[in-house]
Amino acid sequence: MPHIPMRYFTLLLLLSFFGLNLQACAQQTAVQKTKKASKKAGPVKKPAPTEAGPVITFERTPCFGTCPSYTALVYADGRVAYEGRRFVSMEGKKDLKLPAATVADLLRQAKESRFETFENSYSSGVTDVPSTIVAIRQPDGIFKKVTVEGNAPENVRELFAYFGTQFDALAKPDGTRK
Structure with a gap:
């Protein structure tokens, strides 16, 4: 060395x-x-609810027949990210709009129905039926998701029917709403 x-x-x-x-x-x-x-x-701002993501998601799943299949992501300001998949009058991804008052009404209806107490799933056990899935952002920021395939209590069926009416009307190609 x-x-x-x-x-x-x-x-x-x-x-x-x-x-x-x-x-x-x-x-x-x-x-x-x-x-x-x-x-x-300066201080870091928390994102506004519209920036943070949707407050409601609504989905209809396909069946073995001609059931409409689509998804709608709803933001607090009324923006709706819609995707029509099958047997709907508007297929593909679309940016739609609901009045902010309608979004507030949907959330109010869910609260009055005590959505947070619903079971996560209501199923009839039949494989050919479509599902309707509703998820709502809770005050803690976590989504509560409920899937209905049948055999749901009346209050759950009524709320889901109300939501379905709002979103089915929104998805019409001429934009008409009831």
Whole structure:
């Protein structure tokens, strides 16, 4: 093994030490700059409900026959992201609009029906029936999802029928609503 003079060895150690410390200092400086920039920008705002996502989702699933199949994602401001799949007058993805008052009414109806207490699924056990799926964002931000394939109590059937009427009318190609 060749002999390395002590001064070169010391120099190598010092360079290694300072090189590592320079990297750490550079990283620390970058973090400090980021913190200062975020303080100047002000507090981070929580997204508004319309930015956070839909407040209601409504879906009709297909059956072995000609059952309409579509999905509607409803935002608090009335925007609706609609996708018609089968046996509907409007197929494909469409951006539709409901009056914000209608969205508020749908949410009010769900609250009055005590939607949060509904079971997650009501099924008749028959495989050929379509499902209707409603999910509503709860005050804690979590969606409560209920699937109905039959055998649901009257209050559940009534609420789902009301929702269905609103969304079936919305999906008409001429935009007419009852």
